[in-house]
Amino acid sequence: MADIALSRVEDHEAVRASRRRGWTRAVIYGLLTVFALIYVIPLLVVVFNAFRAQPEIARNGLIAFPQSFQPDAWVAAWDNYCIGGTCQGMKRYFYNSLLMTIPATIISTLLGAMNGYILSKWRFKGSDVLFTCMLLGVFMPGQIALMPWAFILGKVGLSNSVYGLVLIHVVQGISFTTLFCRNYYVSIPDDLIKAARIDGAGFWRIFFKIILPLSPPILIVTVIWQFTGIWNEYLFGVVFTSGTQQPITAALVALTASGTTASAYDVMSAAVLIGAIPPLLVYFLGGKYFVRGLTQGAIK
Amino acid sequence: MSLERASATRPRLFGGRRLGELVPIIVLAPSLIASFIYVFVFSIWTLYIAMSNSSLLPSYGFVGLSNFESLWANRRWNIAYTNLFFFSGFYIVGSMLVGLLLAILIDQKVRGESVWRTIFLYPLAVSFIVTGTVWSWLYNPVDGIQALVRSFGWTDFSFALASDRNYAIWAIIITGIWQSSGFAMALFLAGLRSVDGDIIRAAQIDGASTFRTYRKVILPSIAPIFLAVAVVQIQFAIKTFDLVVALTRGGPGVSTTFPAIYVYDLMFQRGQIGEGAAAAIMMLAALAVVLVPYSLFLVWRRNKEVRNG
Structure with a gap:
């Protein structure tokens, strides 16, 4: 059933059909890409920020490409960050x-x-x-x-x-x-x-x-x-x-x-x-x- | 055919049953008892607390329906269930639309289908706490999306959903849709794949366009899936708690209070256990209102299928 778009178009003149098919394909992949970005960006934001230095985040905002790379935050978060008076990290x-x-x-x-x-x-x-x-x-x-x-x-x-x-x-x-x-x-x-x-x-x-x-x-x-x-x-x-x-x-x-x-x-x-x-x-x-x-x- | 019948002719020794036949019941018993307590005893227990004068601690002085009366007279409860209706409507319709669109797109023989699917479904694996926390940062006007757009030069761009009491519920709706449209997609995709290829080909031979084929032939034949998705998501909506805690903590003010938040607050923050239990009972009632007709419908449909062969 997934081939509706494909099989029926082939019945018409090849050139026009393939051009239209190209357009349809472009729209399909375009939409999928837009949605994929919406789904992936929040994850990327967190991953990036876990490796960015805090001053850089404060300066450039949360949503930005990392300009620094440092794993310090992981150590703090895992091992010694304070939560409610207990400083043992996560x-x-x-x-x-x-x-x-x-x-x-x-x-x-x-x-x-x-x-x-x-x-x-x-x-x-x-x-x-x-x-x-x-x-x-x-x-x-x-x-x-x-x-x-x-x-x-x-x-x-x-x-x-x-x-x-x-x-x-x-x-x-x-x-x-x-x-x-x-x-x-x-x-x-x-x-x-x-x-x-x-x-x-x-x-x-x-x-x-x-x-x-x-x-x-x-x-x-x-x-x-x-x-x-x-x-x-x-x-x-x-x-x-x-x-x-x-x-x-x-x-x-x-x-x-x-x-x-x-x-x-x-x-x-x-x-x-x-x-x-x-x-x-x-x-x-x-x-x-x-x-x-x-x-x-x-x-x- | 069940084994019960197969063994009916064997000699019976022990209270009308062979000893061996008791093993399954003995093994099953602890789970049965635990489930029975969990489902029935707990419900009745909470119902009883809801009809008691419990405040900071549970107590069992019977006060009838007065907790329910004060619950329904409470402005905050009013906000909570209004929010629930508002949220449910947009959340369910929104995630079904997005999910259906994604399912149809993926169903067009796209390359890398499993990659797309993996991307759209991963939010379901992480907790509402994680999702809510991350999105609360994105909604944060100082560091999040608003700051990003302003940094592009649109300096009076305003996007502070979560901190505006009139729009905070939209922050929850959008995040909810983001989290669960993948779920709708998975179910719709499974449905689309199960549609009989012959009726689709027939529609195409009749000259129906792709759009028309979907609208007139494919989507009607997966109608039960729409219902299933809606029912599951209504359940999510009624139980919504973690997402709101992580996103807005019910605020600003009480603008994003939900029934589940209300129950938690009354029971554990304000020491009004009786009224909190009454609110919990209302949640149970809301679930029953949705699920009882749905399960009756399922039973009716199954019986109809059996009758029609």
């Missing part, structure tokens, strides 16, 4: 985010795979209803859960702790991971499972020998979805942690909010990039799977 919050994101991603993905396997291959009476109930978690606004979580985290001693955030993200993530895996496992033929059962394979054996080996595509999608989502989350981070326990998104807001640093664009740019690099890496390395997760998450 590294502390970066670790917090890793410490939160990696376990929460692994646990929620594993649970999602198990749940998806059960809800597609070991269906029981009422399992579809239960699945629908779990799905509702996808739509829940975080605000509804704030007070209950505050209470529960206090009770189990996980207030102001990265592990409290792990718990929250696992519970919230289960609905997504279950949805992804269940919808994927449904397409694995039941006959395969039936044959295995006749051969005497049980629940776990079928999972490890048949389902898991078929799972890499959906597990990659799920891991990418969970990793970027949890890394980028802000509301729970800012509500349930403070000071040195905060994840990187909350620390970034604290950094850019503190009045004294308002003009240190070089360090703030480096800090912003430190916060953006992990999900960007995941995106550039796993682009295809990222998009797949996006479209599956949207159209259920």
